[in-house]
Every structure is written in structure tokens, then in C-alpha cells.
Amino acid sequence: MKPSRYSARIEEIRDLAPNIRELTLSLVDPDHRTFHFLPGQSIAVEIEPTHAQVSSVRYYSLASPPSHATRLTLLLSLADQGDGATYLFEQSEGDMVQFHGPHGTLHLRATEQKxxxxxxxxxxxxxxxxxxxxxxxxxxxxxxxxxxxxxxxxxxxxxxxxxxxxxxxxxxxxxxxxxxxxxxxxxxxxxxxxxxxxxxxxxxxxxxxxxxxxxxxxxxxxxxxxxxxxxxxxxxxxxxxxxxxxx
Ligand SMILES: Cc1cc2nc3c(=O)[nH]c(=O)nc-3n(C[C@H](O)[C@H](O)[C@H](O)COP(=O)(O)OP(=O)(O)OC[C@H]3O[C@@H](n4cnc5c(N)ncnc54)[C@H](O)[C@@H]3O)c2cc1C
Ligand SMILES: NC(=O)c1ccc[n+]([C@@H]2O[C@H](COP(=O)([O-])OP(=O)(O)OC[C@H]3O[C@@H](n4cnc5c(N)ncnc54)[C@H](OP(=O)(O)O)[C@@H]3O)[C@@H](O)[C@H]2O)c1
Missing domain, CATH: 3.40.50.80 (Nucleotide-binding domain of ferredoxin-NADP reductase (FNR) module)
Structure with missing residues (x-):
């Protein structure tokens, strides 16, 4: 099944360390007000073509749990200073981002190990x-x-x-x-x-x-x-x- 596309407003930006930023996204699209995912999964954020030569996406894991289905937290590193991280670090509170998902194979399993x-x-x-x-x-x-x-x-x-x-x-x-x-x-x-x-x-x-x-x-x-x-x-x-x- 193809992942859905979502619009989100950047509610809060917190600088945690040099080149490390926490972004809190709030879902605003009336048709997609909640986002369902497994703990550990990621989203694909659309990067504006002005930064990337062609429109592209970068994947970011959700740091928040699935119970927070309307407010999602991302943790970003600017270490590589590539198109994706640079684009996201240039955004301000109130700006909109688009993403699709959920993605990713790294998620919590119900393991028999304790x-x-x-x-x-x-x-x-x-x-x-x-x-x-x-x-x-x-x-x-x-x-x-x-x-x-x-x-x-x-x-x-x-x-x-x-x-x-x-x-x-x-x-x-x-x-x-x-x-x-x-x-x-x-x-x-x-x-x-x-x-x-x-x-x-x-x-x-x-x-x-x-x-x-x-x-x-x-x-x-x-x-x-x-x-x-x-x-x-x-x-x-x-x-x-x-x-x-x-x-
Ligand atoms: C499932 C998944 C989850 C992820 N979750 C997170 C997360 O939670 N937080 C996070 O910070 N990151 C995460 N990442 C990494 C993230 O998706 C990006 O890869 C990261 O932000 C770097 O992207 P960028 O566009 O800034 O850099 P890129 O454009 O990918 O470039 C990376 C480096 O390569 C160099 N480079 C690019 N193209 C060339 C070229 N043609 N020749 C030479 N050098 C080049 C750039 O200058 C830069 O130094 C995740 C990745 C995956 C796959
Ligand atoms: N779902 C996902 O797949 C997902 C989610 C989030 C992030 N990521 C990835 O995680 C990375 C995060 O990058 P970052 O800049 O925040 O930090 P980072 O490069 O992951 O972390 C730096 C630390 O890793 C150590 N390190 C490097 N190579 C090592 C090795 N072989 N064994 C043990 N330790 C090693 C470094 O030690 P030294 O100082 O000795 O070099 C340093 O302490 C990115 O590549 C991102 O794509 C993936």
C-alpha cells in the first residue's frame, strides 16, 4: 500500500546541541489529522527543489511514540550539511513541511526475549x-x-x-x-x-x-x-x- 502524504506545521524548534535540533510537527490537513506508525518508524520529508536540484525526500525517524498521533517529534543533525538537513534547519516555527509515510523496517517487535x-x-x-x-x-x-x-x-x-x-x-x-x-x-x-x-x-x-x-x-x-x-x-x-x- 502506498504511504499517504501529510502536511504539517512546525510547532516548536529546540536547539539541543550544536547542529542538533528537535522539531515538533503538528498535523494540519483536515483529511490527515493523525499519523499512525509503529514505534521506531520514519517519515520521508519532501525537500524543496530550490535546495535539491530535483525534488527529493530525506528520511527521519520519529522520536515521539505512536500515542502522539497529531504531534510528531523529529531529531535532526546538520552534521553533513547536505540538502535535506540544510533545508530543514532553515525552516522556522509556523512553516509548513510535507511528508509521507510511515516507512522503515526498524520498529519495536514483540520478542520472547525479556x-x-x-x-x-x-x-x-x-x-x-x-x-x-x-x-x-x-x-x-x-x-x-x-x-x-x-x-x-x-x-x-x-x-x-x-x-x-x-x-x-x-x-x-x-x-x-x-x-x-x-x-x-x-x-x-x-x-x-x-x-x-x-x-x-x-x-x-x-x-x-x-x-x-x-x-x-x-x-x-x-x-x-x-x-x-x-x-x-x-x-x-x-x-x-x-x-x-x-x-
Ligand atoms: C530510515 C532513515 C531514518 C533516518 N532518520 C534520521 C533522523 O532521525 N535524524 C537525522 O538527522 N537523520 C536521519 N536519517 C538521515 C537523513 O535521512 C539524511 O540522510 C541526513 O539528514 C543527511 O541528508 P542531507 O540531505 O543533509 O545530506 P546528503 O545530501 O544526503 O549528503 C550527505 C553528505 O554527502 C555529501 N554528498 C552528497 N552528494 C554528494 C556527491 N554527489 N558527491 C560527494 N559528496 C556528496 C554531502 O555534502 C554531505 O556531506 C535517516 C535516514 C534513514 C534512511
Ligand atoms: N532509522 C535510521 O536508520 C536512522 C535514524 C536516525 C539516524 N540515523 C543515522 O544515524 C547517523 C547519525 O549521525 P550523527 O552525526 O548524529 O552521529 P553519528 O555519526 O552516528 O555518531 C557519532 C559517534 O559515532 C561513533 N562512531 C563512528 N563509527 C563508529 C563505529 N564503527 N563504531 C562505534 N562507534 C562509531 C563516533 O566515534 P568517533 O568519534 O570515534 O568517530 C561518534 O562517537 C546518521 O548517519 C543518520 O543517517 C539513522
């Missing part, structure tokens, strides 16, 4: 925020651990929100690890792969991985070497790789 491990770098945390919120809205049947990799202190965000979730939900814990920490950081240092390598076992564990492409490969290899368990990550289609996928 332990969930989320491994993310950078904005790869977005789908896990959606999944985490969705799980914690129910009586959680899982023990959830998040390992999140960022570069240095200036890149750190969402720590208070994650700590508040950990404080109020004993089933959830997280570690943020910095690969290029300066002297002020008192937390974990190194890459997420270093933390994953120290896992004692993958028994009764389902692993979800999202972020830097080589990190996904490396984490998969490390987990596989420890034993058999399900590992979920985005399966990229040809159109997603090239950023072109017309409505």
Missing part, C-alpha cells in the same frame, strides 16, 4: 526514544538498557530526560559514552562498541542498533560473536540510500 538492548550513536537515538516511550506507557514486560554514543561534551543532550525516565522506571537504565571526551566528562568514555564488547552474555536479549553505518555493522559483529540473539536495524532500500522517493 531484555532489550538499544545501541545508538548520534541521532540514531530517535527511534529508540519512540520505542522507549511506547514501552513505558504500558506495564513494561522488558528490562531495557540503552547505550548511546556521542562525540564530546558539546554534543551531549537529553541527559536529564533520560535520567528522569530511569529514576521513575526501574526497568530502564542507560549509559552515554563519549568517544572524544574532554577533561570535564565524568561518565563513560570510548565508543559504544567498547561497551557492547563488555556484555557478559546475550542470553534472553533482543538488540536494536541505529546510527553510524559502520557502528551498526561493528555492533552486529560483536554481538554475533557472543552468541545467538535477534538483532534489529534499518534495512535500507535503494531509494533511501539515494534520498529519492517521490510520493
Amino acid at each position: 531484555n532489550i538492548l538499544f545501541v545508538a550513536t548520534g541521532t540514531g537515538i530517535a527511534p529508540f526514544l519512540s520505542m522507549l516511550s511506547a514501552i513505558l506507557e504500558t506495564t513494561p514486560a522488558y528490562v531495557i538498557r540503552l547505550i548511546w554514543g556521542l562525540r564530546s561534551e558539546r554534543d551531549v543532550y537529553y541527559q536529564e530526560e533520560l535520567q528522569a525516565l530511569a529514576d521513575t522506571n526501574p526497568c530502564f537504565s542507560f549509559v552515554t559514552t563519549l568517544s572524544r571526551a574532554q577533561s570535564t566528562w565524568v561518565g563513560e568514555t570510548g565508543r559504544v562498541t567498547d561497551v557492547v564488547a563488555r556484555l557478559p552474555s546475550v542470553e534472553d536479549l533482543a538488540v536494536y542498533v541505529c546510527g553510524h553505518r559502520t557502528m551498526v555493522q561493528d555492533v552486529t559483529r560483536i554481538v554475533r560473536a557472543k552468541g545467538h540473539c535477534p538483532i534489529y536495524h534499518e534495512q535500507f532500500s535503494k531509494s533511501q540510500k539515494h534520498g529519492n522517493d517521490g510520493v
Whole structure:
């Protein structure tokens, strides 16, 4: 089935760190006032032709849970300074964007494993925020651990929100690890792969991985070497790789 096309107004913009921005979208089209998706799925945002040479789309994971069907949160990185990110960073509150969806193969599964491990770098945390919120809205049947990799202190965000979730939900814990920490950081240092390598076992564990492409490969290899368990990550289609996928 072809995904539907939606119009949304940018309700709120929050700068979380240099080159990292949170966008809250509000659905305005009377025919499409709610958006249904699975926790972890993404949308394809249309990029204006003035930025891209031809009209194109870029995919962004929803960081909000499906229960927020009229207000959607995106987490954007400007790191690559390509057409898509530049276009979205130029938008202001009140501006309109068009998107279609839902898309994506990375979504929460009803696994028989009782332990969930989320491994993310950078904005790869977005789908896990959606999944985490969705799980914690129910009586959680899982023990959830998040390992999140960022570069240095200036890149750190969402720590208070994650700590508040950990404080109020004993089933959830997280570690943020910095690969290029300066002297002020008192937390974990190194890459997420270093933390994953120290896992004692993958028994009764389902692993979800999202972020830097080589990190996904490396984490998969490390987990596989420890034993058999399900590992979920985005399966990229040809159109997603090239950023072109017309409505
Ligand atoms: C399912 C999915 C979910 C995603 N979710 C998120 C998310 O939640 N948040 C997020 O920030 N991103 C997410 N992404 C990535 C996002 O879709 C974009 O790829 C990202 O924003 C970069 O797009 P861009 O247009 O800015 O850069 P692009 O135009 O794709 O360019 C990327 C880099 O390549 C360079 N480049 C481009 N074309 C050429 C060329 N011809 N020759 C040499 N260099 C070139 C650019 O200068 C830039 O440095 C997701 C991707 C997928 C597939
Ligand atoms: N659904 C999806 O598929 C989805 C959703 C959201 C985001 N994304 C993707 O996630 C990425 C986010 O980019 P970002 O700029 O925010 O951050 P990023 O590049 O993902 O994260 C930077 C961190 O990743 C580390 N890293 C790089 N390669 C690694 C490896 N092989 N093993 C372990 N750690 C590694 C870096 O360590 P060093 O400092 O040592 O290099 C640094 O700490 C983008 O590529 C985006 O497309 C995908």
C-alpha cells in the first residue's frame, strides 16, 4: 500500500546541541489529522527543489511514540550539511513541511526475549526514544538498557530526560559514552562498541542498533560473536540510500 502524504506545521524548534535540533510537527490537513506508525518508524520529508536540484525526500525517524498521533517529534543533525538537513534547519516555527509515510523496517517487535538492548550513536537515538516511550506507557514486560554514543561534551543532550525516565522506571537504565571526551566528562568514555564488547552474555536479549553505518555493522559483529540473539536495524532500500522517493 502506498504511504499517504501529510502536511504539517512546525510547532516548536529546540536547539539541543550544536547542529542538533528537535522539531515538533503538528498535523494540519483536515483529511490527515493523525499519523499512525509503529514505534521506531520514519517519515520521508519532501525537500524543496530550490535546495535539491530535483525534488527529493530525506528520511527521519520519529522520536515521539505512536500515542502522539497529531504531534510528531523529529531529531535532526546538520552534521553533513547536505540538502535535506540544510533545508530543514532553515525552516522556522509556523512553516509548513510535507511528508509521507510511515516507512522503515526498524520498529519495536514483540520478542520472547525479556531484555532489550538499544545501541545508538548520534541521532540514531530517535527511534529508540519512540520505542522507549511506547514501552513505558504500558506495564513494561522488558528490562531495557540503552547505550548511546556521542562525540564530546558539546554534543551531549537529553541527559536529564533520560535520567528522569530511569529514576521513575526501574526497568530502564542507560549509559552515554563519549568517544572524544574532554577533561570535564565524568561518565563513560570510548565508543559504544567498547561497551557492547563488555556484555557478559546475550542470553534472553533482543538488540536494536541505529546510527553510524559502520557502528551498526561493528555492533552486529560483536554481538554475533557472543552468541545467538535477534538483532534489529534499518534495512535500507535503494531509494533511501539515494534520498529519492517521490510520493
Ligand atoms: C530510515 C532513515 C531514518 C533516518 N532518520 C534520521 C533522523 O532521525 N535524524 C537525522 O538527522 N537523520 C536521519 N536519517 C538521515 C537523513 O535521512 C539524511 O540522510 C541526513 O539528514 C543527511 O541528508 P542531507 O540531505 O543533509 O545530506 P546528503 O545530501 O544526503 O549528503 C550527505 C553528505 O554527502 C555529501 N554528498 C552528497 N552528494 C554528494 C556527491 N554527489 N558527491 C560527494 N559528496 C556528496 C554531502 O555534502 C554531505 O556531506 C535517516 C535516514 C534513514 C534512511
Ligand atoms: N532509522 C535510521 O536508520 C536512522 C535514524 C536516525 C539516524 N540515523 C543515522 O544515524 C547517523 C547519525 O549521525 P550523527 O552525526 O548524529 O552521529 P553519528 O555519526 O552516528 O555518531 C557519532 C559517534 O559515532 C561513533 N562512531 C563512528 N563509527 C563508529 C563505529 N564503527 N563504531 C562505534 N562507534 C562509531 C563516533 O566515534 P568517533 O568519534 O570515534 O568517530 C561518534 O562517537 C546518521 O548517519 C543518520 O543517517 C539513522
